Amino acid sequence: MERKYNFSAGPGTIPVEVLEEAQREFLVYREAGASVIEISHRSPEYTAIAESARSSLRSLLGLSEDWHILFLQGGASMQFYQIPLNFLREDQSADYLVTGAWSKKAVTEAKRFGRANTAASGADVDFKAIPDPTTWDLTANAAYVHYTSNNTIFGTQYPSEPVTEAPLVCDASSDFLCRPFNVDGHGLIYAGAQKNIGPSGVTVVLIHDDFFRTRKDDIPTMLDYGTHVEKLFNTPPVFAVYLVEKVLRWLKNLGGLEAMENRNVAKADVLYERIDRTDFYRGTADRDSRSLMNVTFRLESEELEVEFIAEAKRNRLLALKGHRSVGGARASIYNACTLEAVDALVSFMDEFEKEKG
Amino acid sequence: MERKYNFSAGPGTIPVEVLEEAQREFLVYREAGASVIEISHRSPEYTAIAESARSSLRSLLGLSEDWHILFLQGGASMQFYQIPLNFLREDQSADYLVTGAWSKKAVTEAKRFGRANTAASGADVDFKAIPDPTTWDLTANAAYVHYTSNNTIFGTQYPSEPVTEAPLVCDASSDFLCRPFNVDGHGLIYAGAQKNIGPSGVTVVLIHDDFFRTRKDDIPTMLDYGTHVEKLFNTPPVFAVYLVEKVLRWLKNLGGLEAMENRNVAKADVLYERIDRTDFYRGTADRDSRSLMNVTFRLESEELEVEFIAEAKRNRLLALKGHRSVGGARASIYNACTLEAVDALVSFMDEFEKEKG
Numbered sequence: 001m002e003r004k005y006n007f008s009a010g011p012g013t014i015p016v017e018v019l020e021e022a023q024r025e026f027l028v029y030r031e032a033g034a035s036v037i038e039i040s041h042r043s044p045e046y047t048a049i050a051e052s053a054r055s056s057l058r059s060l061l062g063l064s065e066d067w068h069i070l071f072l073q074g075g076a077s078m079q080f081y082q083i084p085l086n087f088l089r090e091d092q093s094a095d096y097l098v099t100g101a102w103s104k105k106a107v108t109e110a111k112r113f114g115r116a117n118t119a120a121s122g123a124d125v126d127f128k129a130i131p132d133p134t135t136w137d138l139t140a141n142a143a144y145v146h147y148t149s150n151n152t153i154f155g156t157q158y159p160s161e162p163v164t165e166a167p168l169v170c171d172a173s174s175d176f177l178c179r180p181f182n183v184d185g186h187g188l189i190y191a192g193a194q195k196n197i198g199p200s201g202v203t204v205v206l207i208h209d210d211f212f213r214t215r216k217d218d219i220p221t222m223l224d225y226g227t228h229v230e231k232l233f234n235t236p237p238v239f240a241v242y243l244v245e246k247v248l249r250w251l252k253n254l255g256g257l258e259a260m261e262n263r264n265v266a267k268a269d270v271l272y273e274r275i276d277r278t279d280f281y282r283g284t285a286d287r288d289s290r291s292l293m294n295v296t297f298r299l300e301s302e303e304l305e306v307e308f309i310a311e312a313k314r315n316r317l318l319a320l321k322g323h324r325s326v327g328g329a330r331a332s333i334y335n336a337c338t339l340e341a342v343d344a345l346v347s348f349m350d351e352f353e354k355e356k357g
Numbered sequence: 358m359e360r361k362y363n364f365s366a367g368p369g370t371i372p373v374e375v376l377e378e379a380q381r382e383f384l385v386y387r388e389a390g391a392s393v394i395e396i397s398h399r400s401p402e403y404t405a406i407a408e409s410a411r412s413s414l415r416s417l418l419g420l421s422e423d424w425h426i427l428f429l430q431g432g433a434s435m436q437f438y439q440i441p442l443n444f445l446r447e448d449q450s451a452d453y454l455v456t457g458a459w460s461k462k463a464v465t466e467a468k469r470f471g472r473a474n475t476a477a478s479g480a481d482v483d484f485k486a487i488p489d490p491t492t493w494d495l496t497a498n499a500a501y502v503h504y505t506s507n508n509t510i511f512g513t514q515y516p517s518e519p520v521t522e523a524p525l526v527c528d529a530s531s532d533f534l535c536r537p538f539n540v541d542g543h544g545l546i547y548a549g550a551q552k553n554i555g556p557s558g559v560t561v562v563l564i565h566d567d568f569f570r571t572r573k574d575d576i577p578t579m580l581d582y583g584t585h586v587e588k589l590f591n592t593p594p595v596f597a598v599y600l601v602e603k604v605l606r607w608l609k610n611l612g613g614l615e616a617m618e619n620r621n622v623a624k625a626d627v628l629y630e631r632i633d634r635t636d637f638y639r640g641t642a643d644r645d646s647r648s649l650m651n652v653t654f655r656l657e658s659e660e661l662e663v664e665f666i667a668e669a670k671r672n673r674l675l676a677l678k679g680h681r682s683v684g685g686a687r688a689s690i691y692n693a694c695t696l697e698a699v700d701a702l703v704s705f706m707d708e709f710e711k712e713k714g
Contacts (some may be wrong), residue, residue: 019384026379034675037371038556076579210572221437222435233434235432319396
């Protein structure tokens with residue numbers, strides 16, 4: 001049983017050092033006398049884990065004490081609903097920048113509450129590019145502007161954080177902590193953990209207190225951010241938070257977000273360079289919008305793509321199939337993916353082209 | 358680092374065989390080439406895990422194909438809201454049997470939708486007994502009757518499933534699969550996994566198709582049971598479901614729910630017998646309502662209780678403190694708690710009484 005090179009789009013690969021540490025202490029967590037999954041979420045041990053995870057997030061992103069840090073359940077999909085439920089009044093607009101499947105889903109849920117305005121959409125170019133900011137049709141006095149910083153399915157990513165008058169709300173699920181991030185101007189940032197910072201089952205939600213205070217009254221208990229800001233209301237997903245804490249520590253020890261960016265840029269450069277070198281592989285995203293995290297490409301035919309993915313798997317390169325809605329190939333090279341893995345993929349791509357090209 | 362006897366009320370103890378198996382395959386899951394937490398939730402591996410968990414539930418509870426089996430996030434607390442959101446219309450009543458803190462919370466969320474009628478309440482006897490069915494004030498044509506089969510905080514449990522005209526909705530979080538359970542008459546049964554069947558982060562929801570079909574239209578996507586009945590909509594809490602699958606298999610291999618009941622009755626008998634033997638320990642629940650899962654008791658003074666709990670911890674007996682809202686001592690002896698653990702606790706109780714009595 002050996003570990004292979006894993007390019008899964010999510011749940012994605014996790015640093016092997018983190019897995020090994022978790023494995024070692026899986027039966028007995030430190031002095032607890034029990035596994036970390038068997039202890040109370042109100043125990044000093046879990047409290048320390050959650051606090052350490054929060055403290056790492058504050059230090060990595062430079063978050064002041066004005067930011068609330070929550071570990072919620074339900075994934076980004078639940079946030080699509082919970083955000084307008086808390087922050088969009090009937091007589092208000094919220095602007096949505098639609099850059100793919102996930103932002104479209106976010107708009108759908110927001111329409112239940114107020115005017116959810118599609119201020120920009122990449123639909124007319126099949127989402128292969130992030131719409132140019134000069135074309136955005138933003139609303140005056142919008143409650144917020146929602147964007148998806150990276151689009152897993154289409155392999156696109158905002159080159160930098162947007163700048164808007166209204167508070168930004170960012171779905172950062174698939175590129176969270178992949179590089180330095182300017183939180184200024186943001187009211188809320190959320191990320192399902194299962195791509196860049198841990199396993200599935202927990203969603204990190206960061207809310208600036210100024211934005212938090214604009215939320216509506218009389219929200220159902222579990223869906224009211226106030227419930228979770230105030231206290232640990234019910235049992236959190238302990239094991240998921242525990243692993244997130246370890247991944248964040250790993251990231252800090254690597255040197256934080258700048259070091260991570262260097263590493264991610266190096267990986268992406270190698271891979272895009274390989275794609276661009278010949279016409280055998282064709283990148284699907286516009287160069288200016290290319291993602292550091294999800295590298296999407298096509299081959300000449302669907303038959304050849306199927307062969308490529310299957311042959312890669314036989315060569316210990318896992319999960320290179322594109323999303324079922326768009327086809328093609330996709331290599332997700334999240335934070336925990338190593339340069340070694342990317343090099344192995346590039347070598348295989350060379351071989352495959354030599355054989356089939 | 359040794360494992361101690363763990364009486365945590367939740368997250369609770371997990372069979373050590375299950376933990377050991379999960380530890381062994383933590384870095385590489387079978388042929389997957391990656392940890393189970395690093396693989397796609399649409400992979401054949403995860404699909405097989407979820408199917409096996411469903412199949413175990415069907416076989417343990419004798420569920421026909423008319424039952425939908427969902428693995429959701431958000432805990433029982435989210436179900437308190439999601440159930441009336443889906444099933445309680447404005448012009449309808451739902452009956453709630455209030456037997457403790459959790460059922461009270463369930464009523465609060467239901468009041469947002471229709472008439473949430475408290476058909477019975479144990480409040481006047483400080484929840485030390487399950488109200489007698491002959492005293493229940495049920496509503497004609499109620500959408501459903503909600504009850505909490507076991508009350509973790511007060512140490513009470515329904516002696517058997519209620520019988521009502523309206524469909525039953527059961528919060529079985531703290532005694533799920535502790536003994537044979539008659540699903541007839543139920544429309545929906547839900548249970549946070551973290552007490553009897555796994556770690557925190559997943560809630561099992563069983564819905565009978567007849568009841569499912571009575572749900573309202575136009576429910577927000579993630580909160581609509583229909584979304585999850587139809588397909589795997591978004592990333593599930595993979596690791597939690599994976600462990601639940603193992604615990605269910607463990608339970609089947611033990612002999613199923615009848616064998617489990619025998620084991621649970623044996624443990625509870627030993628412990629209640631010890632409590633009743635002298636006046637030093639005083640059980641807090643009425644005998645007819647005593648829980649097989651959470652054994653709650655008091656000592657003569659709060660000081661003595663503090664000493665008891667601390668001294669127990671020094672003797673490798675963990676988490677015996679009662680819930681912060683009621684005080685006293687509580688031994689949670691869920692399915693995975695062994696008779697050996699209960700025997701160790703009883704011996705300690707004998708010693709402690711000898712010393713302090």
